[in-house]
Amino acid sequence: MEIHSAIHGTVSEIFVHIRIIIGIILGLCISRLLTGLARFVQHPAYEIIYSVHLAWVAFMLLAIVHFxxxxxxxxxxxxxxxxxxxxxxxxxxxxxxxxxxxFPDHMQEYSGYRDYFMSRRNWFFSIMILIYIADIGDTLLKGQDHFDAHGIEYPIRAAVFILACLVAMLTTSQRFHVIFVALAIIDEIVFIVRDYSTLG
Known part of the structure; x- marks a missing residue:
């Protein structure tokens, strides 16, 4: 059986093939987040809500749809x-x-989502940093012109977000975490409206 190191089909054929696996992964993401949100309705006495955690859930839903x-x-x-x-x-x-x-599988060992989120914030923000680094690589894969089209604001935006994530890993200040997630959501919305409201 001959093995090729690259695929040379038509662009549309390749795109359809690749987007299937991406769709599966993103579908699992959205399912996880929506199922987690449903717990608050199903078990209101047991699921203690934390506003910062909910805001990051909203950010992730928006970011996944944007992705x-x-x-x-x-x-x-x-x-x-x-x-x-x-x-x-x-x-x-x-x-x-x-x-x-x-949204972990079990919450028995935590007093609520504030306790859980703060105890796992290093993991969460480490992954967020990786997402922003991976995004830069993904943008470059689509061509230098595509990368340049975002302007100088794009790498600056990524650098600021990564720096904020590093601070979030070190501090438990509620004021910082509230401001950070609020600005992250606003930034994501602005980025979508400015650069990706239409495709073409």
């Missing part, structure tokens, strides 16, 4: 190597890991 939207530009990659394929899967999988951390 699926802007990955449309993967069709610009004309030659797919297995390494690129693995990279895209790795990038999508980071969203799943973050979603799983927001």
């Amino acid at each position: 699926w939207w802007f990955e449309f530009y993967l069709q610009w990659i004309s030659v797919w190597h297995f390494g690129i394929y693995l990279y895209v899967i790795f990038y999508a999988s980071l969203y799943f890991f973050a979603s799983t951390l927001l």
Whole structure:
């Protein structure tokens, strides 16, 4: 059996093939987050809500939907190597890991979501850093012109977010965490409206 190091099908064929696995992973992410939110309705006496945690859930839902939207530009990659394929899967999988951390399988050992989130914030924000680093690589895969089209604000935005995540890993200040997640949501919305409200 002959093995090729790259796929040379039409762009549309490759894109359809690749987006199937991405869709599966992102579907699991959304399922995890929505199921977690449903727990608050199912067991209101046992699931103690934490506003910062809920805000990060909202951010992740928005970011996952945004990810699926802007990955449309993967069709610009004309030659797919297995390494690129693995990279895209790795990038999508980071969203799943973050979603799983927001809603663990069991909460018995924690007094509520504030206790849980703060105890696992190093893991969560480490993954968020990886997501933003992976996003830079993903953008470059789509071409230098695509990367440059975002302007100087794009790398600055990533650097600021990564720095904020590092601070969030070190501090338990509720004021900082509230401000950080609020600005993260606003930034994500602005980024979507400015750069990805339409595709073409």
